[in-house]
Amino acid sequence: NAGVMQNPRHLVRRRGQEARLRCSPMKGHSHVYWYRQLPEEGLKFMVYLQKENIIDESGMPKERFSAEFPKEGPSILRIQQVVRGDSAAYFCASSPGGYMNTEAFFGQGTRLTVV
Amino acid sequence: GENVEQHPSTLSVQEGDSAVIKCTYSDSASNYFPWYKQELGKGPQLIIDIRSNVGEKKDQRIAVTLNKTAKHFSLHITETQPEDSAVYFCAAMGDNNDMRFGAGTRLTVKP
Secondary structure (H helix, E strand, O other): OOOOEEEOOEEEEOOOOOEEEEEEOOOOOOEEEEEEEOOOOOOEEEEEEEOOEEEEOOOOOOOOEEEEOOOOOOEEEEEOOOOHHHOEEEEEEEEOOOOOOOOOEEOOOEEEEEO | OOOEEEEOOEEEEEOOOOEEEEEEEOOOOOOEEEEEEEOOOOOOEEEEEEEOOOOEEEEOOEEEEEEOOOOEEEEEEOOOOHHHOEEEEEEEEOOOOOEEEOOOEEEEEEO
């Protein structure tokens, strides 16, 4: 059973371009979380999704950022018109969900650099 | 929403000593408390967790305690080794499966 897979591991974008970050959860996991981490800082919650539903997007900027977790395929975090301040590591985690069955496992992250 | 606070932000101990990291949470409905270890350039790795129906859990050199009344939980590492050096994050999760993290503790174990 493969772990949480994120790709790409490293992504370089010029200002104004779009960044698409992909997260394939562990097999059997239907819950995905996205976090952003700046160097030397903690994990800042962005969005929590279940299959085809956004459950909590309170941590996501209202503009330029969007996330989806379709019925088939990976979860996608999309950043439009990137700016230098978007440079960070973006981690996703997945869990099976359900009451008392909530271990969440992280991917290795995507390091976005905006030049 | 849930708010998790973590202390200290940095911790330096001598090899062989114990290390304790403490977290508090705000939402009394939270019932699952995992701890993650993050090494440089890697994703956080789940190292131990505790649920609200348990007060303490131990796994070799690491242990977690939970005080539901006071809404705080702690990570204890005994006989620390240089390879324990990393950033440790606590988290809290409720029935809605929404997970929030503390700000992290950078642990340095000096040989």
